[in-house]
Amino acid sequence: MTKEIEHRIDTSVPHPARVYDYWLGGKDNFEADRVVAEMVLKTEPGMIEAVRENRAFLGRVVRYLAEAGISQFLDIGTGIPTQGNTHEVAQSVNPAARIVYVDNDPIVMNHARALLRGSEEGRTTYIEADLLEPETILGDRSVRDTLDFGKPIAVIIIGTLMHIRNELDPWSAVKAFSAAVCPGSFLALSHTTADFEPEAMAAMAEIYRDTPTGMTHRSGPEIARFFDGYALVEPGLVVGHQWRPEGGVPKKVFAGGYGVVGRKL
Structure with a gap:
């Protein structure tokens, strides 16, 4: 980590991307992140398996979209790089695929620039910005140079929206991205919910209550609102590990969130 980045982050404050990194077995996290992560695990030991399933959901979605002919991806709330990143999956199907990564954590961007190397045929770009500032993202020159908004784009928002309060x-913000992409584009997101495991999810929200972002679980109808103007891809609004599982529906997994994909009409 550079001294510039060390100066820009407060390691005493937990960040969702670094908590997630800890659950995935990464090393790019700090004591504050680990404290929150362990508190959640004491409440719900199945969280590690759940976040792995969430990562697997991302991989299935990107592969599905790439095989359907989508060659442009705007991944917002990227998180710290690990295996099965969006560009790796997309470019394994289509080496010419183009990907823009967006995150508001300088640690994420530092690792993205160092580790997320795209194919020679395609292009991979990274910008540091916040999902709540769509005009900044959509107006960024490198974004416009990488993505052609006259052709379908997949907007990917995995495990991020629950950290934005109502x-x-x-x-x-999501509507602004939806308005910017053409018909035939896709929106894919995962989002926590208390619809299935209310006690455990309430305990998790309480753990996050005093963090800068908090954690706002949303119901199925609230999550469906993000997809106004879209036709949901089968199987629709489902728990993430039930979205087009490979090899059949997996054994019971902690049902803490939805995974949804829609095609813009």
Whole structure:
């Protein structure tokens, strides 16, 4: 980590990307992140398997979209790089695929620039920005140079929206991205919910209550609002590990979130 990045982050404050990194067995996290992560695990030991399933959901979605002919991906809330990143999956299907990664954590961007190397035929770009500032992302020159908004784009928002409180209106931010892409584009997201495991998810929200972002679980209808103007891809609004599972529906997994994909009409 460079001294510039060390100066820009507060290691005493947990960050969702670094908590997630800890659950995935990564090393790019700090004591504050580990404290929150361990508190959640004491409440729900199945969380590690759940986040792995969430990562697997991302891989299945990107592969499905790439095989369907989508060659452009806008991945917002990238998280710290690990195996099965969006560009790796997309470019394994189509080496010419183009990917833009967006995250608001300088540690994420530092690792992205160092580790997320795309294919020679395609292109991979990274910008540091916040999902709640769609005009900044959509107006960024490197984004416009990488993606052709006159052709279908897959907007990927995995495990991010639950860290935006209702009063900040995440629906409007997602709507701005949806308005910017053409018909035939896709929106894919995963989002925590208390619809299936209410006690465990309430305990998790309480653990996150005093963190900068908090954790806002949303119901199925609230999550469906992100998809206004889209036709949901089968099987629709389902628990993430039930979305087109490879090899059949997996054994019971902690049902803490939805995984949804929609095609813009």
